[in-house]
Amino acid sequence: MGTRTPNDRLRRAIHEAGCTYAEIARDVRSVAAESGGRTRTNSSAVAHWVAGTRPSATTARALTEALARRLGRALVPEQLGLHAPGYDTSSGGADADAGDGGTAAGPGSPGDGSFATGGGGLGEDPVAALTRLTRDDLAGRTETVRAAYAVALAAVPPHRAEEVAARAGVVGTAGGGARAGAGDVAAARAMLELFTLADERHGGRHGASAVVQYLHSDVAAFCRARFRSETQRRQMLTTAGCLAYLAGWKAYDGNRPGLAQRYYLRALAFARAAGEPAHEAFVLRVMAHHGMECGRPEHTVQLMDAALERLGTRADPASASLYAATRARAFAVQGRRREAIAESSRALRLGEGADERALPYWAALWGSSAPCVRNHLGKAAAALGEPALAEAHFARAEWSSGGGGAQRRIAALSLAHTGAMQCRQGKVERACTTWGHALELTEGVRSARLVDAVTRMRTELAPLRLRGARAALDFDARARDWLADVTTDGRGTPG
Structure with a gap:
């Protein structure tokens, strides 16, 4: 048996990720399980890999995905020194996963290409x-x-x-x-x-x-x-x-x-x-939106560019306005002010007089695109430090918010954003009134996002409450009672 060459690339990647061998082993097991595979990888196995023993190809892919998630960038096994000339990457591989008992690949396990696009x-x-x-x-x-x-x-x-x-x-x-x-x-x-x-x-x-x-x-x-x-x-x-x-x-x-x-x-x-390329574009836009909502905007502009590439010339004006607004927000959260402003203006131009009857089936399911456009533009303006403009956009996001309205959750969230922008401008009493209207829409709505929004309302008002501002004290009492109710009936906990 020949002398093993330590895998310095893998060692450096684990060091950069700032995690222990046990943590990486746990991540590998989790990634494999997501795609139906099974592995008994442990910290000893990781130590063997760093020392130069090669994992099987399926486990190498799971290890690569685990480190990619830790490091926040796409990786391929070669970048971690996991592949060498003659190393079979098309199956489970003959080389043992030292100490982990190997990976049992089911359908969709890392060995079938499931991780070809980042997992x-x-x-x-x-x-x-x-x-x-x-x-x-x-x-x-x-x-x-x-x-x-x-x-x-x-x-x-x-x-x-x-x-x-x-x-x-x-x-x-x-x-x-x-x-x-x-x-x-x-x-x-x-x-x-x-x-x-x-x-x-x-x-x-x-x-x-x-x-x-x-x-x-x-x-x-x-x-x-x-x-x-x-x-x-x-x-x-x-x-x-x-x-x-x-x-x-x-x-x-x-x-x-x-x-x-x-x-x-x-x-x-x-x-x-x-x-359906147009439907692909719609989902890519959703993924960009999701990344921004999660506070992880690293790939949101790239996702929007990919969406527009798939969309081509297929977009009706109402849909095109929505794509432009989402892209404007993606630029804004990345600090690209000029591009965000230009794309915001384009979104408004595209939306003028747009006939929403032309919306494709998968987009029309969620109602009018116009308030969604305003919502994204409001968040873009907020990211650019323009609370007055953001307030104006949020206020024009006219969701169906009546007592029996079909969109009470998003209407309440939009009011929450409006109140936040008012509060940042010092309009405390107006913000408390707006937030009060938001609370009125939440009866029977079970949403963790609403719980987070109400919690943020209380945080925004905390300095004013401590100074004894009557509007802040009155609203905080209502918000505290609301949060206590939703925690009691289960709405405040993940479902």
């Missing part, structure tokens, strides 16, 4: 990947439901886009010869619309497990069926993508950003499998 699993059958994700979600597997937002998963390598899209377009059919048709597509869309309406009106924690269960059972079976026409098959795949996106949105509203990110990736895979 997104876009290179495999989207139905198989969704089935594993929903199974783990329903089972409450900690590494899935409590997964952190991963910056590396948000990276979109433009030069790989077409290759990945081609690989993601293969969906197997049911071996038993099950058939489906237009009626099944209509039924799935009816369920999607019902779940979406309930989400907008009552918050993400209402019916979250029902959406996941429906995806896991009915929708997965539909997508495997044999349809009477290719158009019907593509419509079902598109509907599955919309439901995966809804599951992600509900996870995000339940304070589970990492789980939400993984559902969005599944939605992207279905859009690609259905051959």
Whole structure:
């Protein structure tokens, strides 16, 4: 047996990540589990790898993904010294994972290309990947439901886009010869619309497990069926993508950003499998929005550029306005002021007189795009340090907010943003009135984001409350009671 050469690249990467061998081993186990693989990697195995023993190819990919998430950038195994001439990377590899017992690769394990785009699993059958994700979600597997937002998963390598899209377009059919048709597509869309309406009106924690269960059972079976026409098959795949996106949105509203990110990736895979570039663009925009909401804007401009590339000239004016507004915000949070202002102006021009009846199905599900445009422009202005302009944008985000309104959650959140901008300008009494209206909309709404918003309201008012400002004291008492109520009835905890 020859002398081993220490793997200095791997050692330096672990040192840069600032973690122990035990922590890296735990991350490798978690990454492998996300894609259905099993590994017994421990700190001793990591020490052996650093000393020069090579892990199997599947484990090498899981290790690479684990370090990419720690470091916040995309990596390939070669950058960590994990591949050498003659090293078989196409299967589990013959070389042992010293001390970890190897990795048992199931469908979608790292060895099948699932980590080709930063762990997104876009290179495999989207139905198989969704089935594993929903199974783990329903089972409450900690590494899935409590997964952190991963910056590396948000990276979109433009030069790989077409290759990945081609690989993601293969969906197997049911071996038993099950058939489906237009009626099944209509039924799935009816369920999607019902779940979406309930989400907008009552918050993400209402019916979250029902959406996941429906995806896991009915929708997965539909997508495997044999349809009477290719158009019907593509419509079902598109509907599955919309439901995966809804599951992600509900996870995000339940304070589970990492789980939400993984559902969005599944939605992207279905859009690609259905051959719908415009739908791909929509999901990429959602992923950019999600990154900004999670405070991780590193790849948001790149995601928006990729969205616009997929969209091409297909956008109607209302959709184009929304893309421009999201891109303006992406520039703003990165401090690119001139570009943010230019893109904000473009969003407003595009939205003037736009006919929203031209919105595609997957966008129209969420109602009017105009208030969403204003919401993004408000957040862009806030990021640029322009609270008065931000207040004006938020105030014009006219969501359906009446007592029986269909969008009470987002209306309340928009009012929360408006009040925050008023408070920053010293309009304390006005801010407290605005926030009071927000609280009035929250009856029966179960949303972790609303809990966070009300908590931030109290934080904004804390200095004024300490100085005895009557408006601040009165509102704080209401907010404190509201938070106590939602904690008691379970709305304040992740679902």
